[in-house]
Amino acid sequence: MAYKKLLDKLRQFLAADQAAQRKELDSIRKVTKKLKSKARELGAKLEETLPGEEHAEIAAKLEIIEAQRSKALKLIRELRSGRDQEKAERPPGS
Secondary structure (H helix, E strand, O other): OHHHHHHHHHHHHHHHHHHHHHHHHHHHHHHHHHHHHHHHHHHHHHHHOOOOHHHHHHHHHHHHHHHHHHHHHHHHHHHHHHHHHHHHHOOOOO
């Protein structure tokens, strides 16, 4: 009976880790979507703006947002690949 309780606790611990990773992945996805919409808004505003100081400022903001978004997408890919590797390493039936 003690072994069964220990196994149950271990399963709960591993499930909690997966749940935390899933929450982190979901929050990163939400941020990525917001960054994408903000980039679209700034891109449209950039096209409307005449070359000058404001145009350069908008272009700089757009560049920063795109860099942040690419970092977020890279992190999402890393989290997904880590999760896929864990699934592949698990023995069948667990």
